[in-house]
Amino acid sequence: MKTANIDDVRVELAGKTGLDPVFEELLFERITSIETYGGETAKLSKTDTTFITALVVVCVGLMALCISWI
């Protein structure tokens, strides 16, 4: 089982990224941080999803209205 541990990331990725060592170490720090918290941002909320769905429904309705004018 993988853990959010920089040594673990270093062992897995050292020399495999194509980056020079300075960039690689920066990368390991970032990956460790992101894995620890499961990502840097949360998912879209249910409210966001509701608004997105509503926008799509409105768009489909407007398109149907437009075609009905023909």
Place this chain on the structure above:
Amino acid sequence: MDKQVYESQFSTLPVIKSERNLGLLDSSLINIGWGIATWCFLTGGLLALLVDFKTAVIISFVGNTLGVILAALASTIPSAKYGIDTYTSIISFLGKNGMKIILAIFLITNLGWVVVLASMIARSCQNIYEALVGVVAPEWSFPAITIIAVLLTWWSVVKGPSALKIMNRIMVPGLLVVVVIMIISLISKYDLATIVNAKAIDPYDGKLLNIILVFELCLGAGLSWWPGLGALGRLNKTSPSAFWGNVFGLSFACVAMNVLSAAAAYSIGGSDPTTWMIPLGGITLGVIALIFVILANMTSNSYVMYNTCLGLKQFNVFSNRKWIIVSGSFAVPAIIISFFPDFVYGNYQMLLNFCVALFGPLSVLQILDYYVFRKQTINLRSIYNKTNSSDYYYTLGVNWAAVIIFILSIVTYCAILNPVTWESSGIFTMTTASIPSMAVCLVLYYLYGRLVIVPYNIGNVDYYKNVQEIIEE
């Protein structure tokens, strides 16, 4: 500037939370600054050619909004979560070398966008010169100013996202003021009822054909942002600020510009904004408006070039190069093409149609991969692992199934609507070209996923189960 922040901004390393500086307001302003450029006016002009005003308003809103939502769900959300740009995020379903194939295509389309905007800057400068001096600008000035515009864009890209943020905070409010003044001028000079009831200027035969054609254009306009969304998304503090910034800036603001431009085209009879801004606003106001359009184009061009150059870092030859070298490698071909600006400028609608054909299926692939198969969880170690031990190595670095399905989707699109000639097959008015193209992609990749990817854990799609275990501990 702190070295870590510098490197994360200028390389493909993930941007972590402490380095992110965009909330909803800044995200919206940057998206508005990116979105509002001459391409909005060009699209508005095309709308006016083919459909009446009311239809133009509706189709512009529908096409742009659906396109942006699709592209943002595909590209912005993963980029915001993991701090990676679009080209890095697509490795999960295309493989490292598969991504490079797609990236090569993007380089060509983005070269087109850069030259289109630069050539519009040149046209604006020529019109300003003619208005102020009263003499037609020499023809050589068109390619010359286009080249200068590309060079200035390169300079701003070298300065980086902080410089772009400052440019937007100055340019966007000024541009919005100019737009409001233009709207007031339009309404005061031309009867509002006349504009609202305006008919199409030069449509094809068949009202439905024209509606579907402009829907494809506007959907293409919305989807065309897909390659660059990740570069902005990863700088946002939250996913909602990244997503809604896209919707407010790249959809709603662009729709407003489409409508303004269409209204001007109906009233004055020209789709080229550099020709109607001075007749509409008078010399003083028209020149000021054109100057802001020039600035808007510069800002948008900077984003296109910045996003593209981030993608160039994926190629081994550029991955450890200085930013000025990487950006220069893109700027030089753009400068060469700028010697022939008429060719690109005159084929704008072709660019839009190609964007739908390319980015529609890619968005579908990414949405299926990220949300359905991977449950919104990517293995960053495998993203950055360039060897065959990576989960995303697939076969010779390419997920061939995804690439083949992508190609089949493009073929479907082109079979229904020729993006070069606009000749369409019989079913085009009933189905559009984009919907069947994306449907082919959706059905084929979903079936492939359920029958092959998930059962055989191709690309380690079960990785999200490991992440759940880590967090629960």
